Amino acid sequence: MIDLGISKIALIGAVALIVIGPEKLPRVARTVGALIGKAQRYVSDVKAEVNRSMELDELKKMKDTVESAARDVEHSVQTASSDFEKDWAETTAGLTGHEYTPLETPPLSYQHPGKKWRLKRGSVPQWYKARQGVRTKALSSAARVARFRPAVRPDV
Structure with a gap:
């Protein structure tokens, strides 16, 4: 590209400054900077498009090689x-007189009638929890406030 050193830029x-004048120089410099920025963006867009292609x-x-490999595997x-x-037809050709009998199904294993695997049971009995004052049911916030709100006595 163009080799611009500090001395050439100063010249x-x-x-x-002499040709344009000090009044119009800032506006011209901004316009030139904007044009250079647009040119740089255009060049970068072209480079990106070339890289994408x-x-x-x-x-x-790569797709062609994968497709050819897939065709080879399919074949x-x-x-x-x-x-x-x-080979299967040759092997089973002499076995036409025999019939297929499925194996017997294994007997079902014993299951305890009171055991329900979906039901989760705690290790502490309910009567013990009730005696100790343990909460067994969840209360909403409003129900808890209503339960523990002190009774209002009318002033007489």
């Missing part, structure tokens, strides 16, 4: 299954 600034080409190549599975079917 360009001095010529611009290169990655897309690489992905297409090998089909040939293996046809070979298996041929």
